[in-house]
Amino acid sequence: MTSNEPDITPGKAVDMPRPSEATDRGLQSVLDRAAEGGRVTPEEALGLYRFAPLHALGQAADAIRRRRYAGTEHIATYIIERNINYTNVCVTACRFCAFYAAPKDTAKGWTRDLDDILRRCAETVELGGTQIMFQGGHHPDYGVEYYEEHFAAIKKAFPQLVIHSLGASEVEHMARISKVSVEEAIQRIHAAGLDSFAGAGAELLPARPRKAIAPLKESGERWLEIMEVAHGLGVESTSTMLMGTGETNAERIEHLRMIRDVQDRSHGFRAFIPYTYQPENNHLKGQTQATVFEYLRMLAIARIFLDNVPHIQGSWLTVGKEAGQLALHYGADDLGSVMLEENVVSSAGAKHRSNRMELLQLIRSADRVPAQRATTYEHLVVHDDPANDPVDDHVVSHLSSTALDGPDAARSHPELKVIGAS
Numbered sequence: 001m002t003s004n005e006p007d008i009t010p011g012k013a014v015d016m017p018r019p020s021e022a023t024d025r026g027l028q029s030v031l032d033r034a035a036e037g038g039r040v041t042p043e044e045a046l047g048l049y050r051f052a053p054l055h056a057l058g059q060a061a062d063a064i065r066r067r068r069y070a071g072t073e074h075i076a077t078y079i080i081e082r083n084i085n086y087t088n089v090c091v092t093a094c095r096f097c098a099f100y101a102a103p104k105d106t107a108k109g110w111t112r113d114l115d116d117i118l119r120r121c122a123e124t125v126e127l128g129g130t131q132i133m134f135q136g137g138h139h140p141d142y143g144v145e146y147y148e149e150h151f152a153a154i155k156k157a158f159p160q161l162v163i164h165s166l167g168a169s170e171v172e173h174m175a176r177i178s179k180v181s182v183e184e185a186i187q188r189i190h191a192a193g194l195d196s197f198a199g200a201g202a203e204l205l206p207a208r209p210r211k212a213i214a215p216l217k218e219s220g221e222r223w224l225e226i227m228e229v230a231h232g233l234g235v236e237s238t239s240t241m242l243m244g245t246g247e248t249n250a251e252r253i254e255h256l257r258m259i260r261d262v263q264d265r266s267h268g269f270r271a272f273i274p275y276t277y278q279p280e281n282n283h284l285k286g287q288t289q290a291t292v293f294e295y296l297r298m299l300a301i302a303r304i305f306l307d308n309v310p311h312i313q314g315s316w317l318t319v320g321k322e323a324g325q326l327a328l329h330y331g332a333d334d335l336g337s338v339m340l341e342e343n344v345v346s347s348a349g350a351k352h353r354s355n356r357m358e359l360l361q362l363i364r365s366a367d368r369v370p371a372q373r374a375t376t377y378e379h380l381v382v383h384d385d386p387a388n389d390p391v392d393d394h395v396v397s398h399l400s401s402t403a404l405d406g407p408d409a410a411r412s413h414p415e416l417k418v419i420g421a422s
């Protein structure tokens with residue numbers, strides 16, 4: 001490798017030899033075109049991601065966000081939701097995952113019964129939550145029937161809750177267990193109550209990094225094919241990306257290209273949500289990680305490149321609250337959720353905690369007006385007057401946790417009859 005060639009060593013994700021002035025001008029002209037609504041090629045996106053100054057990326061991404069949301073560009077949204085983990089038993093053994101237990105590991109594995117799940121739904125409603133994310137391992141016994149039964153029971157008891165859950169990997173798994181097509185699996189769980197897919201399991205879609213971190217998962221092409229089938233059946237989704245497990249810059253951009261190509265046909269991805277790998281308690285042992293700097297560059301590139309995906313979601317859970325605020329200036333129009341319960345990335349080391357009042361404050365001090373949104377991104381409540389802000393301090397993240405050891409485990413709020421660790 002000569003000194004002018006980019007370093008594509010896995011894990012060295014930002015590799016920037018000093019660009020020439022001519023390159024600078026070329027990058028700026030691509031950013032100007034994007035800010036005016038023009039489409040950026042994958043090659044241009046890679047050039048921007050590698051070489052464009054961070055502030056220039058942020059400026060262009062923010063211009064695109066403001067143009068897209070003209071009239072409401074002063075607003076940043078959040079949602080109140082709860083992840084409900086139904087089991088950690090999983091046959092897929094992803095190398096970045098700290099949550100799962102192999103089926104034979106009976107000391108670590110657990111499942112929740114339906115009554116427990118319904119009590120968690122009841123707490124979500126009690127706290128003003130509108131969405132649940134049903135999330136768990138690929139249990140060797142859970143086919144389509146399991147999800148039909150649970151979604152139907154949740155919808156019967158709590159018709160107001162939106163079930164925004166699962167992804168192509170779970171569909172592939174449950175269809176295999178039940179020996180039905182993925183089309184039939186999607187139709188049946190949708191009929192039972194699933195409203196939309198959360199886009200879980202996308203990880204990294206290109207073949208090399210996907211095989212390296214999730215060798216037993218379906219291919220990235222298959223993941224997208226199943227999402228496209230779902231979109232065709234009227235079940236929309238979000239899309240995600242796991243950053244920081246040793247993928248190259250080119251592979252990050254390829255992930256975006258794969259999503260954009262499908263979205264050109266299906267129009268079913270509502271949002272793109274990048275998040276960062278957490279290093280504890282998993283096979284990868286934290287040998288690589290994405291920095292906040294890389295995360296912000298990715299958010300901006302996503303807003304610039306994914307001209308057909310409506311929303312870009314920033315996160316405070318994996319990158320921290322200050323980075324979450326910055327995300328709102330790098331193309332994000334949404335700051336995710338007050339996660340009433342979260343165990344998956346928490347078990348891999350994500351230690352950030354928050355609550356609704358703090359999220360409102362974070363959004364406001366990032367110079368945006370906070371608005372609680374629905375799963376479909378409609379504004380439910382615009383908090384345009386701080387004097388009218390909710391003062392209920394019960395709406396906090398991580399009300400309960402099965403994943404954390406130590407003093408944070410099973411924090412209890414007896415006044416809410418919140419369930420502790422099982």
Ligand code: SF4
Binds near residue numbers: 091138
């Ligand atoms: S990420 Fe999901 S599929 Fe992979 S091991 Fe963890 S629980 Fe299983």
